[in-house]
Amino acid sequence: MTTPDNDLDTRLDAATVTTLAEISRTDAKSGVLLTSFSLPLAALVAVVPGHDLPPTVGILVGAGAVGLIAAMLAVLVVVHPRLSGAPRGNFLHWSLCTPEDLVRDLQTSAAADRATQVIHLSQIARRKFVGLRLAGIITGVALVALGAALLVALAWPGM
Template structure:
């Protein structure tokens, strides 16, 4: 019995199993990041709707009426705050996938059908894409948090304006 051959075969099997396990972990990580990215977009969509309503009310209520100066200033600042928050959310939902994301639909669109299987088996590129998508998701969450903070401050300003009328 040749122990060198047996140990080499065993090592090869362990590497194959480890490689398959690593690929599964990459697939799970990518699915997790994509799900989180989808959640940020859903939150941004809800926030867009929530911010549009007060802006519409302000656009209808402010022009052509005589308001006390303090109320006018507070409503204007509140309206500007809502507009800034809305703009930040719009920037957040704007698609921005760089062409360098090789393990995504963006790069697959440039491939021939024969080239796709090789592109799908590149774990290094998949790992780079997971990192890129994770950073994108984190940036979107931060932007949404800032937009919510701005909208909250704008709501306080509008509520204060009501007390000056």
């Protein structure tokens, strides 16, 4: 028979595992996005310099490049570790402990401490998702600008 405390421990463990998986997922997506953003930016850097672009095309290419750079910066903020404000029961907290403090912390498995840790991890995951969403929106705008630059360049006489 499970007691209410055992049931709560099980749910807190599941919540911790789920939240850590979401953090991992956002970090994996961030790596893919950084790689994806760098490819068109590298192409622009390789192709555009030294070419006389019509003013409209130049402005659109510039806006697209700035957008890709902004999206990359947003993703870098997502993966940037936050090292302050760690709750008890967390390796960041333990890094500041004495051996005695660590033993005392590990002996305490209070549900409130574990719940605080789940909340803290959930806040980290939420910030990461918000950052990825922002990077996606910025990328969409940058791609529209780059697509428009391509269309204008194709329609421009003599290009």
